Amino acid sequence: MRTVRFGIIGCGMIGREFASAAARWLHLPEMTVRPQIVAVCNRTLATPKIDWFRDHIPTLKQVTSDYRELLGNPDVEAVYIAVPHHLHAEIYLEAMEAGKHLMGEKPFGIDRQANEAIFACVRKHPELCVRCASQFFFFPAAQRIGRMIEAGAFGKIIEVNVGFLHSSDLNPDKPINWKRTRQFNGDYGCLGDLGPHVCTLPFRAGWVPRNVRAVLSNIIPSRPDGQGGVVPCETWDNATLLCEMEVTDSGERFPLTLRAHRISPGQRNNWYIEILGTAASARYSLRQANTLEVLEYQGGAEQQWRRIEMGQETAFRSITQELAQFGVCDAILQMWAAYLYELHAGRPLSRFAGCARPEETALWHRLFTAALESQAGGKTVPVSR
Numbered sequence: 250m251r252t253v254r255f256g257i258i259g260c261g262m263i264g265r266e267f268a269s270a271a272a273r274w275l276h277l278p279e280m281t282v283r284p285q286i287v288a289v290c291n292r293t294l295a296t297p298k299i300d301w302f303r304d305h306i307p308t309l310k311q312v313t314s315d316y317r318e319l320l321g322n323p324d325v326e327a328v329y330i331a332v333p334h335h336l337h338a339e340i341y342l343e344a345m346e347a348g349k350h351l352m353g354e355k356p357f358g359i360d361r362q363a364n365e366a367i368f369a370c371v372r373k374h375p376e377l378c379v380r381c382a383s384q385f386f387f388f389p390a391a392q393r394i395g396r397m398i399e400a401g402a403f404g405k406i407i408e409v410n411v412g413f414l415h416s417s418d419l420n421p422d423k424p425i426n427w428k429r430t431r432q433f434n435g436d437y438g439c440l441g442d443l444g445p446h447v448c449t450l451p452f453r454a455g456w457v458p459r460n461v462r463a464v465l466s467n468i469i470p471s472r473p474d475g476q477g478g479v480v481p482c483e484t485w486d487n488a489t490l491l492c493e494m495e496v497t498d499s500g501e502r503f504p505l506t507l508r509a510h511r512i513s514p515g516q517r518n519n520w521y522i523e524i525l526g527t528a529a530s531a532r533y534s535l536r537q538a539n540t541l542e543v544l545e546y547q548g549g550a551e552q553q554w555r556r557i558e559m560g561q562e563t564a565f566r567s568i569t570q571e572l573a574q575f576g577v578c579d580a581i582l583q584m585w586a587a588y589l590y591e592l593h594a595g596r597p598l599s600r601f602a603g604c605a606r607p608e609e610t611a612l613w614h615r616l617f618t619a620a621l622e623s624q625a626g627g628k629t630v631p632v633s634r
């Protein structure tokens with residue numbers, strides 16, 4: 250068993266999820282590589298979050314508030330960087346220059362310029378395994394959809410609808426934080442936060458946006474500042490995109506709708522995908538996380554949606570019994586297994602069991618930048634190649 254020694258930079262909400270996944274590695278009996286967290290870095294150390302790391306990670310040797318100190322630690326081979334978006338380019342670049350394998354967070358740069366700088370550095374360091382976290386397409390149903398795409402099961406694609414719907418900002422009394430502040434979150438707003446998760450599967454399928462018409466909404470333009478005052482909240486809350494997509498292999502085109510909504514009444518954390526094709530259709534939503542619906546159609550036959558209960562049909566085998574339900578923490582564990590597998594083997598386990606690649610993040614940025622232009626001009630905008 251190979252052990253890869255990790256440092257975490259940014260010990261917030263999602264940084265802790267990696268620590269939890271690493272602690273549950275014994276869930277994956279066939280892995281021949283495992284992470285070991287030896288260092289953490291957070292802007293502030295005097296917080297219960299850091300006590301949590303100290304209390305639960307016996308292998309932890311370095312705790313620092315200076316990410317350069319962590320990057321200078323020769324014991325650290327790989328880093329997971331989960332910091333606000335305005336810091337992505339700076340810290341990702343320094344991590345790669347320090348020779349660390351990198352799992353970054355979406356959107357992999359606050360804007361297109363930052364993403365291009367990161368991508369240029371990735372090209373300079375082909376010896377490093379650099380990927381971006383996005384766990385949703387590791388849900389068993391999404392993996393099954395991936396295999397259907399690989400097998401050409403859908404026939405000609407008629408239409409695809411994807412989205413990520415939250416209600417995290419429905420409450421107008423929720424105080425502002427960095428994710429609702431342009432300086433730290435960027436001009437993309439909700440698109441930069443939720444959009445990457447939605448693009449991951451269609452882009453991996455080889456479906457590329459040619460143009461986009463976007464309608465972006467700032468539904469709650471001011472929020473409490475948490476200190477008794479009210480401040481402007483300038484980030485986009487909801488983004489609805491209509492894209493013309495092209496299938497890379499065949500050149501065929503189809504419409505795709507993408508919804509990245511932070512204010513979606515009745516939703517909590519609903520990542521969904523619907524693919525309508527001439528030979529088969531599939532639909533999946535995290536509202537019913539274990540159920541995949543598939544309709545296979547042969548000329549003249551009756552149309553019937555089948556419901557498949559997925560259980561633990563995972564890319565990386567788990568000790569959990571096959572019929573048991575799968576959840577978000579399991580998806581995060583599978584994503585980390587995919588990253589470690591690829592770091593170790595030099596290639597992903599399969600086409601859809603690999604984390605988002607830097608070139609895929611570049612396509613997110615081309616689409617999101619075009620979406621901003623579309624919104625500003627009220628017109629359809631080509632997505633640059």
Ligand SMILES: NC(=O)c1ccc[n+]([C@@H]2O[C@H](COP(=O)([O-])OP(=O)(O)OC[C@H]3O[C@@H](n4cnc5c(N)ncnc54)[C@H](O)[C@@H]3O)[C@@H](O)[C@H]2O)c1
Pocket residue numbers: 258259260261262263264290291292293314316330331332333334336354355356382383384442
């Ligand atoms: N994959 C997912 O599902 C998912 C979910 C949430 C967030 N994210 C992404 O993860 C990243 C972090 O988001 P979060 O929700 O964990 O945010 P968070 O605010 O909970 O955590 C960010 C952490 O970074 C620390 N930090 C800030 N500046 C730093 C610096 N210079 N050096 C070291 N630490 C610093 C903060 O102290 C904080 O603890 C973002 O890119 C976000 O888009 C991904």
